[in-house]
Every structure is written in C-alpha cells, then in structure tokens.
Amino acid sequence: MALHFSDASADFKRRERQVWCISAALVPWRRAFKLHGATHEKAPPHDLSEEDVVFVWSYKGHTGPEHWAEHYPSCGGQSQSPIELFNRPPMKEWNPFQFYYYYVTPTSVTVTNTGDSVMVTMDMPNRPYVLGGNLDGAYEFVQLHFHWGSNNTVGSEHTIQHNRYPCEVHLVHYKKIYNDTATAILYEDGLAVLGVMFTISEEDNPALAGLITGLASVTQPGQAITIQPFPLSTFLPNKRKKFYRYQGSLTTPPCNEVVVWTVFKNKLKISATQLAAFRNLKFTNGHSMVDNYRPLQPLGTRQDVGLEQAKWEHEAHLEWMKLELEMAKTEEAREQEHAKIEQAKTELAREQARIEKAREQAREQAKLE
Numbered sequence: 001m002a003l004h005f006s007d008a009s010a011d012f013k014r015r016e017r018q019v020w021c022i023s024a025a026l027v028p029w030r031r032a033f034k035l036h037g038a039t040h041e042k043a044p045p046h047d048l049s050e051e052d053v054v055f056v057w058s059y060k061g062h063t064g065p066e067h068w069a070e071h072y073p074s075c076g077g078q079s080q081s082p083i084e085l086f087n088r089p090p091m092k093e094w095n096p097f098q099f100y101y102y103y104v105t106p107t108s109v110t111v112t113n114t115g116d117s118v119m120v121t122m123d124m125p126n127r128p129y130v131l132g133g134n135l136d137g138a139y140e141f142v143q144l145h146f147h148w149g150s151n152n153t154v155g156s157e158h159t160i161q162h163n164r165y166p167c168e169v170h171l172v173h174y175k176k177i178y179n180d181t182a183t184a185i186l187y188e189d190g191l192a193v194l195g196v197m198f199t200i201s202e203e204d205n206p207a208l209a210g211l212i213t214g215l216a217s218v219t220q221p222g223q224a225i226t227i228q229p230f231p232l233s234t235f236l237p238n239k240r241k242k243f244y245r246y247q248g249s250l251t252t253p254p255c256n257e258v259v260v261w262t263v264f265k266n267k268l269k270i271s272a273t274q275l276a277a278f279r280n281l282k283f284t285n286g287h288s289m290v291d292n293y294r295p296l297q298p299l300g301t302r303q304d305v306g307l308e309q310a311k312w313e314h315e316a317h318l319e320w321m322k323l324e325l326e327m328a329k330t331e332e333a334r335e336q337e338h339a340k341i342e343q344a345k346t347e348l349a350r351e352q353a354r355i356e357k358a359r360e361q362a363r364e365q366a367k368l369e
C-alpha cells in the first residue's frame with residue numbers, strides 16, 4: 001500500500017480508515033453494498049487505494065483467518081475471540097439478566113445476506129436492551145447473525161468443554177451510554193454480544209420457520225427481505241442462569257477488542273433440515289456459505305474465564321413479558337380509540353357543514369320570498 005503523507009498523517013489516515021472499516025463491518029450491508037459497487041453509503045477515505053481499504057477477507061485460503069492480521073492488526077491482538085469455554089465451579093454469584101422488549105413483536109424484521117453471514121435486524125418503537133448479568137449498564141440490541149458449518153459436527157465459533165456445535169447465534173448490543181455503535185466500538189466495553197449454541201432436534205423448531213423460509217430469498221450477498229416479525233426472545237435459551245463471560249473481540253475483521261462476551265450454557269434447537277437451508281446461501285466469493293466460524297484464539301492472560309452462575313433466574317422476565325404485551329395492547333387500544341375519535345370529528349364536521357349549507361339555503365330562500 002502506498003501512502004503519500006508524513007508519518008503522522010499516515011497514522012491519522014490509518015486510524016480514519018480503521019474506524020471506517022469498523023463501522024462498515026458492524027453494519028455489514030454497507031460493506032456488502034460497497035463490494036457490489038453501490039455508492040449511496042459513506043465512501044472510504046478517498047486517498048487510500050481501493051485494494052488497501054477493501055481487503056475481502058474470507059474463512060479460507062489466502063484471505064482466510066491466518067491472514068486477517070496482515071490487514072487488520074487487531075486480529076493479532078491478545079484478547080481475541082472465539083475461545084474454548086469450560087466448566088468450573090462459579091467464582092461468585094452474578095446478577096440475573098433482565099431483558100427488556102425482547103418479548104415484543106417488532107414492526108418489521110429484515111433478513112440480510114451480508115456476504116459472510118446472515119443478519120437479522122428489527123424495527124420497533126422501543127428497541128430491546130439487556131441489563132444485569134454483571135454487565136456494566138444497559139446494552140441495546142443492534143443485530144443478530146449466525147455462524148454454521150458444512151456439516152452438523154462443526155459451525156459454532158466458541159467451543160464448550162471441547163464440544164463444537166452445529167450453529168451459534170450472536171445477539172449484538174452496544175452500550176447505550178455511547179449513543180451509537182460507531183462510538184461504542186472505540187471502548188473496550190462498547191459491545192455486549194450474547195452467544196447461544198444450537199443443537200440438532202428431530203422436529204423443526206417452529207419459532208425459526210419464518211426465518212428459514214426467508215433464507216431462500218437472500219442466497220446472494222447484499223440481498224435482503226422482510227419476513228413475518230418475531231420477537232427477539234426467540235433467540236434466548238429458556239434458562240439464562242448459567243453462562244460463560246469473558247472480555248474479547250469481534251470474531252470477524254477488524255477484530256476490535258471491544259466485546260463483553262456472554263455465551264449461555266443452555267442451547268436452542270434447530271432441525272437438520274432447517275440448518276441445511278443456511279448452507280444454500282452464498283459468500284461474497286460465490287462459494288457456498290458454510291464453515292463461517294473463526295478458529296479458536298489463545299486465552300492469553302484471560303485465565304479466569306469459565307462457567308458463571310447468576311444468583312437466581314429472573315422469573316420476573318415472565319412478568320415483563322406480560323407487562324410488555326399489556327403495554328402493546330394498551331397502545332393498540334389507544335390507537336383504535338384515537339382513530340374512532342378522529343372519525344367522529346370528521347363526521348361531526350361534515351354534519352356541521354351540512355347544517356350550515358341548509359341554513360344558507362334557507363336564508364337564500366327567505367330572501368327570494
């Protein structure tokens with residue numbers, strides 16, 4: 001790569017580029033669009049060569065994980081993800097998780113092929129956020145995406161007790177006090193990702209039906225489709241008391257070490273047929289989208305990583321669910337009420353106009369007589 005400035009300027013450009021790449025990576029459709037030549041998203045700093053800015057990383061070969069650090073230095077860092085997770089007696093009792101708006105059905109749900117995964121985003125008036133679980137503050141949901149294998153023995157990024165699962169979902173959240181994702185990724189506690197493993201079930205998981213059907217419409221990178229909305233709670237395991245916690249990174253370039261990781265011990269279910277639908281997607285390089293998981297990274301100094309346990313399961317989440325549904329219902333009722341009032345107002349105005357007209361006619365008539 002050729003840079004034509006002084007060292008300081010080059011360093012600035014490098015940082016500027018890195019920030020751009022990070023935001024592009026976190027909003028993967030930007031990258032997907034960019035790769036496909038669209039120009040309506042923010043362009044990279046113009047005086048860097050296209051080749052320099054767009055290193056099209058992959059999971060295999062000369063652009064695979066062992067080469068990521070050549071283009072994204074953070075990928076060679078000391079606190080990288082994923083890692084092997086293991087059981088040990090919990091060190092302390094942790095705060096229970098509290099999930100807000102995870103049970104409310106969004107206004108719309110979009111599925112996007114990002115070129116390296118399939119991403120789900122949600123539109124809703126109140127965005128879901130998570131508290132507790134010893135997270136330092138509230139983290140708001142941004143997107144979720146999946147990692148899966150070419151067969152049912154591989155696919156997950158993390159391993160638990162040396163077991164690799166056929167699929168792992170990542171629910172990405174940013175820390176609310178940082179206001180947006182672009183700012184959050186400048187801080188080591190900027191993101192909280194909740195990871196959940198899938199195991200293979202005999203029966204289809206009905207909660208995944210809409211998503212699985214949607215996959216058929218987004219086989220090519222950059223394609224997106226809105227699907228039948230489902231609540232975010234679809235991707236939480238039933239029990240959230242036991243989990244693994246550690247400080248790590250994004251598992252894709254630019255691999256920033258800004259993630260507070262939580263991987264739940266309890267798993268979700270997916271049938272072999274449902275999982276097979278993921279394998280029909282295509283990577284940016286045109287190959288079948290399979291084995292989109294990064295190899296395990298060294299633990300380094302993170303020696304205290306292991307199974308953790310919350311003091312108690314937040315039974316209250318069921319209460320919240322009811323409350324949120326009530327709120328949604330109340331909202332709906334209020335809207336209907338409002339519509340009724342508006343309609344009554346319109347009718348009243350029409351009636352008044354009719355009366356006024358009749359009076360007018362009566363006055364005209366009186367004049368004539």
Ligand SMILES: [Zn+2]
Nearest residue numbers: 145147170251
């Ligand atoms: Zn991921």
